[in-house]
Amino acid sequence: MKILSLLLLFLSFNSFGEDYQWITIDRTGLNAFQEHSLESVEAKSSAMSDIAIVNLSEDKSFDMHEVMHHDLNRCAGYIRHKTYEEAVQYVKEAKEFSKLAENGIFADYKIDQQKIVNKLISRVEENVIRKTITKLSSYNNRYYKAETGVESSKWIHGLWKKLVEGRNDAMVKLVNHKNWPQQSIILQIKGSEKPNEIVVIGGHADSIAGFFGGAGSRAPGADDNASGIATISEIIRLIAKSGYKPKRTIMFMGYAAEEVGLLGSKDIAKQFKSTNKDVVGVLQLDMTNFQGSNLDIVMMTDYTNKNQNEFVGKLIDEYLPNLSWGYDRCGYGCSDHASWHNAGYPASMPFESKKGDMNRRIHTKNDTLENMGGTADHASKFAKLGLAFLVEMDR
Ligand code: BES
Ligand code: ZN
Numbered sequence: 001m002k003i004l005s006l007l008l009l010f011l012s013f014n015s016f017g018e019d020y021q022w023i024t025i026d027r028t029g030l031n032a033f034q035e036h037s038l039e040s041v042e043a044k045s046s047a048m049s050d051i052a053i054v055n056l057s058e059d060k061s062f063d064m065h066e067v068m069h070h071d072l073n074r075c076a077g078y079i080r081h082k083t084y085e086e087a088v089q090y091v092k093e094a095k096e097f098s099k100l101a102e103n104g105i106f107a108d109y110k111i112d113q114q115k116i117v118n119k120l121i122s123r124v125e126e127n128v129i130r131k132t133i134t135k136l137s138s139y140n141n142r143y144y145k146a147e148t149g150v151e152s153s154k155w156i157h158g159l160w161k162k163l164v165e166g167r168n169d170a171m172v173k174l175v176n177h178k179n180w181p182q183q184s185i186i187l188q189i190k191g192s193e194k195p196n197e198i199v200v201i202g203g204h205a206d207s208i209a210g211f212f213g214g215a216g217s218r219a220p221g222a223d224d225n226a227s228g229i230a231t232i233s234e235i236i237r238l239i240a241k242s243g244y245k246p247k248r249t250i251m252f253m254g255y256a257a258e259e260v261g262l263l264g265s266k267d268i269a270k271q272f273k274s275t276n277k278d279v280v281g282v283l284q285l286d287m288t289n290f291q292g293s294n295l296d297i298v299m300m301t302d303y304t305n306k307n308q309n310e311f312v313g314k315l316i317d318e319y320l321p322n323l324s325w326g327y328d329r330c331g332y333g334c335s336d337h338a339s340w341h342n343a344g345y346p347a348s349m350p351f352e353s354k355k356g357d358m359n360r361r362i363h364t365k366n367d368t369l370e371n372m373g374g375t376a377d378h379a380s381k382f383a384k385l386g387l388a389f390l391v392e393m394d395r
Contacts, residue, residue, distance in 0.1 A: 019179055020080035020261065022087040023056050024094075026332055029078060030054065051094070053087045056080075079333060080261030082179070090342070097273075097344030101305060106346040107280045109311035111318050113391045120238050120391065121319060121384040128237065129376035129383060132159070132230035133222050133289065133369050141219035142207040144182040144257035144264075149215075153183050153205050156254050159233060160187045164240045177256055177267055182206060184264045185254035187236060191394075193247040197278050199393045200251045201235060201386055202265070203228030203285040204258030204336055208363055222369045223352070224362035227289035227379050229254055234383040239390065246394050248280065255336050258286075259363075265336035269343040281308055281393050282347040284337035287362070288382040290372045292353035296323040296381055300330050303338040305346035312348050315388045323381060328354045350385060352378060 030052045056078075081087040135155070136142070142152040157174050164170035169190045174183040185205065191197065207221025220226070232252055239250070256264035272279060297316060299309050309327075316325045328351070333339075337347035352359070361367045372378070 020082055020263075021056055022081040022084050023054050023078040023261070024051055024081065024087050024091055025054060025078040026051055029332060051091050053084065053091065055084070078261065079266070079338070080263065094342035098303075098341055101341045101344050101346055103306055104346060105307050106305070107308070107393055108395060109307065109314075109392075110395065111314060111392050114318075116244070117319055117388045117391050120242060120244075120387045123238050123242075124234060124380050124383045124387070126376045126380045129230045129234050129379050130369070132233050133226045133376060133379070136226035136229060137220035137222040137368060139220075141209060141213075141215070141217055142182075142205060142221060143213075143215050143217070143219060144180050144206050144260055146215035149182040149206055149256075153185060153254065153256060156205055156229060156233075157183075157185045160185060160236060160252065163233065163236045164189070167240060169245065170240065175256075175264075175268065177264060180257055180263070182256040182264075184256045184268060186268075187252040189239070189246055189250045191246050191249040195249050197248040197280050198251055199246075199248055199390060200253060200279055200282040200340070201232055201285065201390065202251075202253030202255060202282070202336060203232055204256075204264070205229055205254035206257055206259050206264075207367075208259035209365060210363055213363075218365040219363070220365065220368050221362070222367050223287050223290045223359045223372055224367055225258075225286050227287060227352075227372075227376070228285035230376065231285050231288045231379045231382045231386065234380075235386040235390065238383075238387060244391070246390070248394050250390060250394070258336055262333065262336055262339045265339035269339040269345065272345075273343040279340070279345045281389075282337060282340045282345055283312075283386060283389050284335055284340075284347060284349040285382055285386065286335040286349065287352045287359065289369075289376055289379040290352050290359035291378045292357035292359060294324070295326045295354065296320075296378075297325040297385065298328045298351045298354050299325065300334075300337070300349040300351055301327050302329045302331065303333050303341040304348050305341075308346045308348050311392075312350060312385070312389065315385060315392060319388045320381060320384055325350075326354070328356075330355060350382060352382075
């Protein structure tokens, strides 16, 4: 037993490295950990009453993951930072900006583009989405520090480049991050009337296996999140092919290093904020292909914008009237929408199921297409919703 836990300790230390020792975590998460830990974990400071900053030294990290997983049904559930100062700054800014991000009105949420939207959504092809999921999950993993993590992001870059070939209003780039090798991918289609107003659709490109699964572990991540990237790719294909010329700038993003604490999206959202970019709406697609609930689409209410969420619900009623949808909560900043939210931007996260009915195979070697029924039928619904979102946000 002792040897086993030592081994696990070694592996967990190894996979995350010495960087990013500081985490920000909500009270529920911290309490659960403190209750179980033999050592008392001290929250060093707390600018926000419900957020704590903790130094996750390597001997605590295994316990932390255990508790998060077994008590709270989270996979990690915290955001990592390099230094204490960075964590403090993050909490301070998150507090200031998240109120606006939650309740502000950032766009004119009208629905009147039926002709364009209906045509686009009729062209969504399940088999195209399926093929992209298959390709992405064929990498041993897409881990942020692994060779295959670097390669798979380059593959996405290549695919997106091909999809917008011949359009001189489009540009695709790989974004470097300072502290790890995997790059994020950004595709931009420049707006013809309001190029400074930006609509973002994104999802994470990386995958991970287990809590101590590092660069060598098998992590197909077919649902988490090849499904989201494949859904986004299908949206790009149809927008690009139709010759649709957006008035606002559209950006499609594949974020690096989400699975280890929202690192890639945090970098990008921070950069957008510090350069005063006017992002009027963000849609996060993370896990779109496992139908675990009786509802088709579940809107996450935390770390998202209320008004935009209502708008997305209305888009489903208008364009996908045969689908059922509802609301649920992640309970913590569970994906990249939280990075945007904490930077003051309005985000929504339409999810594949209720939280409690989630795909239990994520973060294991069994997160495969076969284990989602072998088709991309569920993801196709999200591609249609994404198309409706883009066109109706474009005014
Ligand atoms: N796709 C998941 C988030 C998720 C899981 C949402 C289940 C809803 C239900 C994401 O890739 C992930 O694993 N997030 C981490 C948090 C992150 C801050 C490391 C998690 O859920 O623990
Ligand atoms: Zn995940």
